[in-house]
Structures are given as structure tokens and as C-alpha cells.
Amino acid sequence: FTAASEDLMKSLQCHRYLEKEEFMGVIRNVVEIPAAMENLFDENVERFYLAFDYNQDGVIDVDEFMQGMAILCHEDKESTLRYIFRLMDLDRNGLVSMDEVC
Numbered sequence: 001f002t003a004a005s006e007d008l009m010k011s012l013q014c015h016r017y018l019e020k021e022e023f024m025g026v027i028r029n030v031v032e033i034p035a036a037m038e039n040l041f042d043e044n045v046e047r048f049y050l051a052f053d054y055n056q057d058g059v060i061d062v063d064e065f066m067q068g069m070a071i072l073c074h075e076d077k078e079s080t081l082r083y084i085f086r087l088m089d090l091d092r093n094g095l096v097s098m099d100e101v102c
Helices: 003-015 020-030 035-043 045-052 062-074 077-088
Strands: none
Touching: 020 045, 035 045, 045 062, 045 077, 062 077
């Protein structure tokens, strides 16, 4: 874990959850985002946040954060593809519509 990850864990221990702005700041510090992807990343903040929020309560708790990071950084291809699907399925109905893609 990096210093950013340690700061995250301290924050999660104190607050027990991350709101969207704090979550995205942590992601930027933990995951290297290529410069060419910055705009795309910024445009999809909501998708990342929703994908990490497994229980759909509007906040990211410790377990949800660890689960999401494990998939992004270390899981097999099938788990990664399932996670990408979650990024696309904004209304959580198990389908990806044209509106969700565009």
C-alpha cells in the first residue's frame, strides 16, 4: 500500500465510508491514470462510484472499496469484465442499454 492507501484506510476508519469526491481523490492517488485518459476518467466518475457501491446505499464502505480495488488491480479477466459491465449498467437492471453506453 502507498501513503495514499494508508490515508484512505485512516479516513475509512474514522468516517466508515467515502463520499464521491473523496472516493475519486483516492482512486487518482492509488491507480495511475494515463494523461490521455484523464478526460474520459473525469466523465465517468459516476460510473466508478456506482460500481464500487455494491449495496447501492450511496456511499463506499471499507469492504466495497477493497472489493473494487481487488477487481481493478488483481483479479482474473472474467471478474474484470463483470466489473466493467457494472460500470456500464447505471440503472442496475442487469442490461446495458444504448443510453448507458452513450
